[in-house]
């Protein structure tokens with residue numbers, strides 16, 4: 001009678017488990033290969049980038065393909081599994097990075113709502129930048145505090161607050177913080193922890 005070694009037992013066990021996994025759980029290798037070939041990123045160009053949203057610096061993979069019209073189309077953006085920083089994972093904000101390029105809901109022009117109005121109007125950048133500068137200066141002049149009750153020099157602008165959106169990159173957050181502090185603004189909040 002032949003000996004049935006521990007190694008043979010493990011081989012049979014692994015084969016049985018594979019059979020159950022492939023058949024019993026409905027795994028179909030041929031179908032999996034077909035799905036792989038029909039993925040929207042099949043044969044796409046793979047480009048590596050960094051998420052712009054915060055200083056964690058998660059790596060991204062962007063897949064692009066050139067269309068018949070010669071234009072490059074962005075197909076997919078996802079976490080880079082080869083990155084030691086995020087190992088393929090992204091937080092919800094990073095996972096939406098593709099929307100930066102493709103969302104039809106992105107506002108393409110500055111919108112302005114005049115005091116008392118219920119309507120937004122499209123304006124050019126010169127108009128809104130001038131408006132921001134004028135309003136900022138008026139508020140700063142009106143609320144600037146040179147020294148506190150104890151006679152300490154504080155030079156702060158109490159009538160202006162700054163809120164940076166979650167779409168701020170680390171660099172934008174750093175720049176905005178520098179500008180606001182220079183102008184004496186002390187009420188600052190934004191996603192980038194600068």
Ligand code: SF4
Pocket residue numbers: 051052053054055056057058086089090091092093094095
């Ligand atoms: S925003 Fe999220 S995905 Fe982007 S770098 Fe920071 S942690 Fe990573």
